[in-house]
Amino acid sequence: MVREKFKKDTQKNKKEIFKLWISFLKLSSDYRTFCELFQKRKKDSSFKWPPKFQKASDGSAPKELSNYITFGNIFDPRWDFDKWWKLHSQKMDYSKTHRSPQAITDYTETIDRDIDITIDSFKRREGREPTLQEFKISFLKMLKEGHRRTTLFLEVDVADRAPEDLSLYFEKVVRRKQKDPYVEGIELSIRKNRNLSQTYIPVDKFKLYYEVYCFVSELMKQQGHNKRMATEKAIKFFTGEDVNDLKNKGVHKGDRYASVMRKYEIYFEKAERIIKNVELGLFPFKYEKPIIRKQKSS
Secondary structure: OHHHHHHHHHHHOHHHHHHHHHHHHOOOHHHHHHHHHHHHHHHOOOOOOOHHHOOOOOOOOOHHHHHHHHHOOOOOOOOOHHHHHHHHHHHHHHHHHOOOOOOOOOHHHOHHHHHHHHHHHHHHHHOOOOOHHHHHHHHHHHHHHOOOOOOOOOOOOOOOOOHHHHHHHHHHHHHHHHOOHHHHHHHHHHHHHOOOOOOOOOHHHHHHHHHHHHHHHHHHHHOOOOHHHHHHHHHHHHHOOOHHHHOOOOOOOOHHHHHHHHHHHHHHHHHHHHHHHHHOOOOOOOOOOOOOOOOOOO
16 A cells, blocks of 8 residues: 555656755755766876775775766756657657567667767757867767666667577677676666665655754854754744743653654754655665665775
């Protein structure tokens, strides 16, 4: 029942969930740093990633990479959610209607989508349409290094070829591709992420966690409040209840104050867990301890 409710809710509020996903991701200092370094890497091919953002010792890709492939630089003032959502929802709809059990598709059916992605990415980055030469360079780079990195692009002459010969050739190429450390790292990350259990939580709850976290964090950062003072102000702001009055309520004085304080502290803690999970490309998920990558020593 809970699982069915979750499915219906996520389908109905999918756009709202993705908005929240990105909102929580914007609270990640690691992802902000990754986006800044990614821009440096684009401008300087000799730029060396710090150990924190390199492949882990187990071969898994940096946790920030899957988010960057999906969302891009969400901190860029030119990044627009509605434009991103339109493109992303089109890709999701296409994936649903063009699934192949053999995992082989005719690229002539999808190339127009990749052309649009290339042009849109260039426009977000440069603020203008690409020239023909710029498009050619960007498109080839995307095919080699971009979001289709785990896809094979092969030109095959099928005339007068025995099916068994083609089958052996494909098997050899696919196995070689699967041994690519980058591909192995992505697959390892996906397998790890599946270990986290999904649970149903209403969208409005997530919004409340986000708002409480932002409110408390801002008071602690800008006005120097400690966490308790900031939480008390959050209670006043979100409930309208006076904290001094709460201290005199309950069977024993302070019972009501203690229970409400703990509830808002839990909201803050849940938001912290959500941030850690969206850094892994997971949302919405339970607030268990996220998987920690084994980083290379500096």
